[in-house]
Amino acid sequence: MGIGTSSGVIRDFAGSYYVSEDNMAFGKPTKYWKLDPSKSNCNWDLAIGSAVDVYKTRTHNLCIDNCHSMVAMALNNMKYDNSCNWNMVKLAFYLIFYSKYVSFGAVLKSWLPFCIILSAILIFSFHSKLGF
Template identity: 65%
Template sequence: MKQLNGGGAGLDAERGRFPYCVVWTPIPVLTWLFPIIGHMGICTSTGVIRDFAGPYFVSEDNMAFGKPVKYWKLDPSKVYSSSPNAWDTAVHDASEEYKHRMHNLCCDNCHSHVALALNLMRYDNSSSWNMVKLCFFSLLYGKYVSVGGFVKTWLPFVLFLGVILTVVLTLHLR
């Protein structure tokens, strides 16, 4: 069993368990062109992944675009709620809400689902979580599950840039 180190108690990439984490995986073609854009989910206290995978559907432990390649470990002590089990309640309530929503790639999507969960639990005493903030924080604080996850995210983009550079140089040097 591969346990992830670096303060990741309970993280188990082989079993796909990421307690108290936001997880991320690439979206084919879209991530190849823009490597910071991908599919996001949020995990329960036991590491079960919940992600808004499409219209009126929130999956459990079966992310829409494959296993997570990146995770951002959050601190459950930063949940500002007096209710017991506030983390799991917020993840559940956000998931129930998104089971009644149409998916929109640009403005009501998987990032919005995660933002709602964090807003409901008032993570870091904030109720202003949104897609942009999550994208930025995930980029800044996220860790790759493995070298393979890094390669899966960045290699297509690097190859794409290589092709463009080759074409531009070939046409320019004629």
């Protein structure tokens, strides 16, 4: 997860002590949620820059302190939508309901691996119950 500056540069906490610039850790974005800069209560780029400065000094942790946390901090810094309680869980729900896929290929890239693995598990389970 990353957040775009006013010039369209995506910032992403991609690893310990590293915030990437237009080079996201897991490749090009497949989904996006278009934020409204008018809902920011301060300078958009300064709020993102402040979060970037903090996350350049942090160790990346997949479960606790990650790219979602950095985006939440940027949104809290700018008091986006008059809120200071952005966090990973809230962002996840907002992405589910407000984001859009960039293309049909992005949908496939996002869901096809999961569907293949789930199908393999179900087929294996079904066959093992039948004694194959």
